[in-house]
């Protein structure tokens with residue numbers, strides 16, 4: 260049995276419809292102190308690579324970080340830069356002082372970080388990778404896991420020194436870091452605006 264077949268049979272995803280998953284997946288920011296095993300991560304990656312990609316180029320690669328010290332180091336490094344970043348200083352919704360708060364961790368204590376990276380293959384590798392990210396987040400939801408994309412880690416993960424530390428070779432570009440873990444509490448639904456239809460040219 261493949262990892263995908265097994266997940267379909269054994270996880271709660273087996274009973275969640277695609278349509279429910281599309282509406283009920285949330286950005287989870289509260290996690291249990293519980294590790295995710297290797298098989299579960301490999302299963303998530305199998306679902307990620309089922310995503311469509313332009314000319315089926317499959318231009319993705321993955322770096323996984325589960326070492327708590329390294330996750331803390333990345334968070335601390337990111338916060339140092341973010342605290343000085345004018346883009347955040349002007350954001351009313353995000354007070355800059357959270358980056359100065361030692362208790363704030365940009366990964367919210369999640370046990371696992373999966374960095375989805377793009378190779379230079381295909382026509383639109385970054386777009387392809389974002390599709391893989393969504394696949395992975397929906398699969399995680401189906402498997403009872405929480406996820407949250409962490410754009411706050413973009414800058415630090417794209418530095419040569421951090422890429423080297425994480426074993427991300429030249430030619431692989433970190434597109435989206437996604438935390439994964441077991442949610443410790445339910446996440447309320449976030450509001451959505453109705454679709455903005457610009458024009459509808461009928462028959």
Ligand SMILES: Cc1cc2nc3c(=O)[nH]c(=O)nc-3n(C[C@H](O)[C@H](O)[C@H](O)COP(=O)(O)O)c2cc1C
Nearest residue numbers: 284285286287288407408409410411412435448449
């Ligand atoms: C590209 C991208 C980057 C994001 N970066 C962060 C982040 O750094 N920290 C965070 O807490 N949430 C981050 N999010 C999560 C969004 O805030 C969240 O998806 C949005 O508020 C809608 O909530 P929902 O996913 O629960 O529906 C990011 C989402 C995306 C798509």
